[in-house]
Amino acid sequence: MAQPSKNRRRVNRQIAHQHAGVLGGKVTKLVEVIAVVEKVLAAVRTGPSKTEIREFPMPDIPDDAALMKMEVAGICGTDVKLYKTPPSSAPVIMGHENIGTIAKAGREFTRRKGFREGDLVFVEHYVACGKCEWCHLGQYRHCENTDWRYNPDAIRYGYTSAERAPHLWGGFAQYVYLPWNAVLHHVPNGVTAELAGLVTPMANGVEWSLFDGGVGYNSTVLIQGPGQQGLSQTVICKQAGASLIIVTGTPKDGARLEVAKRLGADHVIDVEKEDPLARIMEITGHKGVDVVLDCTAGAGTVPVLLGVEALKRKAGTIVVQGEMADFPNFPIGRITVKFITIKSARSHSFKACELALAQLASKRFPLELITTHRFGLKDVDLAIRSVGGQGVKDVIHASLMPWE
Ligand SMILES: [Zn+2]
Numbered sequence: 001m002a003q004p005s006k007n008r009r010r011v012n013r014q015i016a017h018q019h020a021g022v023l024g025g026k027v028t029k030l031v032e033v034i035a036v037v038e039k040v041l042a043a044v045r046t047g048p049s050k051t052e053i054r055e056f057p058m059p060d061i062p063d064d065a066a067l068m069k070m071e072v073a074g075i076c077g078t079d080v081k082l083y084k085t086p087p088s089s090a091p092v093i094m095g096h097e098n099i100g101t102i103a104k105a106g107r108e109f110t111r112r113k114g115f116r117e118g119d120l121v122f123v124e125h126y127v128a129c130g131k132c133e134w135c136h137l138g139q140y141r142h143c144e145n146t147d148w149r150y151n152p153d154a155i156r157y158g159y160t161s162a163e164r165a166p167h168l169w170g171g172f173a174q175y176v177y178l179p180w181n182a183v184l185h186h187v188p189n190g191v192t193a194e195l196a197g198l199v200t201p202m203a204n205g206v207e208w209s210l211f212d213g214g215v216g217y218n219s220t221v222l223i224q225g226p227g228q229q230g231l232s233q234t235v236i237c238k239q240a241g242a243s244l245i246i247v248t249g250t251p252k253d254g255a256r257l258e259v260a261k262r263l264g265a266d267h268v269i270d271v272e273k274e275d276p277l278a279r280i281m282e283i284t285g286h287k288g289v290d291v292v293l294d295c296t297a298g299a300g301t302v303p304v305l306l307g308v309e310a311l312k313r314k315a316g317t318i319v320v321q322g323e324m325a326d327f328p329n330f331p332i333g334r335i336t337v338k339f340i341t342i343k344s345a346r347s348h349s350f351k352a353c354e355l356a357l358a359q360l361a362s363k364r365f366p367l368e369l370i371t372t373h374r375f376g377l378k379d380v381d382l383a384i385r386s387v388g389g390q391g392v393k394d395v396i397h398a399s400l401m402p403w404e
């Protein structure tokens with residue numbers, strides 16, 4: 001364990017002088033063995049809202065694995081939750097939205113996966129088994145191998161214990177270990193690592209609004225919550241041809257709602273300054289919207305209740321995150337009468353990631369309005385708190401740069 005130093009990688013050179021042997025009683029050969037032991041610095045969550053900088057050994061990279069030098073780890077609302085109330089007491093290197101450069105790739109890794117040293121990549125947090133039905137369907141986000149809620153041996157970047165060799169299972173570190181079953185994407189030319197740090201919320205945007213919500217040409221959409229997630233949904237819905245995008249927020253979201261407008265929202269509503277349902281009905285000529293996307297955090301049942309009422313008379317769709325364990329007085333009657341479809345937001349598929357990367361490469365939207373802040377490794381605590389609305393003000397998307 002050590003504090004971060006200016007020499008980010010500490011190289012210990014051990015020079016061992018060995019007498020190789022005596023040949024025929026005459027020759028004594030001096031062999032110099034140089035062993036280079038490199039250490040990797042990582043920010044480790046050691047308890048609720050507690051972080052320590054620790055050193056880990058540089059892992060050996062087998063033929064079918066690779067090592068990624070971290071460039072940017074995106075921080076999202078999930079980090080805020082996992083940091084405040086960790087799902088286990090194990091030490092964890094957090095960071096599940098990871099962009100990096102392949103620093104070392106085994107021959108078999110390159111042969112099988114097509115990624116080689118020097119490639120800039122996005123690595124998904126899911127580590128698929130590659131054998132089950134979900135994996136064969138390309139829906140490895142549901143694979144048991146990566147389902148930490150169900151499987152204590154699951155591997156998922158940002159969630160798996162740092163005690164498990166080779167330890168580097170999270171992006172808040174200088175390096176990340178990539179086994180053969182890591183899921184990688186090439187970052188397109190012209191997309192910086194920092195911009196690529198937005199791929200996760202963008203991919204969720206594609207998955208939730210297009211694939212789950214069915215948003216397309218002429219759709220009308222209500223997006224609740226103007227954080228990085230809601231803003232990414234705004235961009236994706238706009239590009240998909242939505243004819244009306246309404247984004248809601250609260251008084252603390254003033255700057256974010258302005259960004260929402262710049263990114264394509266037709267109307268923004270501060271739900272504490274005006275009655276959001278009345279305003280939505282006024283905007284839509286009392287028709288309601290086709291699709292509601294809940295991108296709020298810590299708002300309880302309110303966004304779902306508003307969503308149910310804001311949807312059109314029949315057959316609207318609402319995509320929910322299901323943050324709370326219970327929903328007292330759930331309006332099941334209203335939902336069936338209105339013939340509403342409720343879908344569960346469950347991050348992203350491979351296709352959604354590829355489309356998100358293409359979106360970033362298109363440069364059609366001023367996405368630098370979202371990538372507002374950068375933090376170094378020693379500031380992980382501040383970075384997560386800032387994304388959660390404490391610490392640094394007006395953070396929309398925080399990029400954790402492990403080498404700064
Ligand atoms: Zn995330």
Ligand SMILES: [Zn+2]
Binds near residue numbers: 128129130133134135
């Ligand atoms: Zn699987």
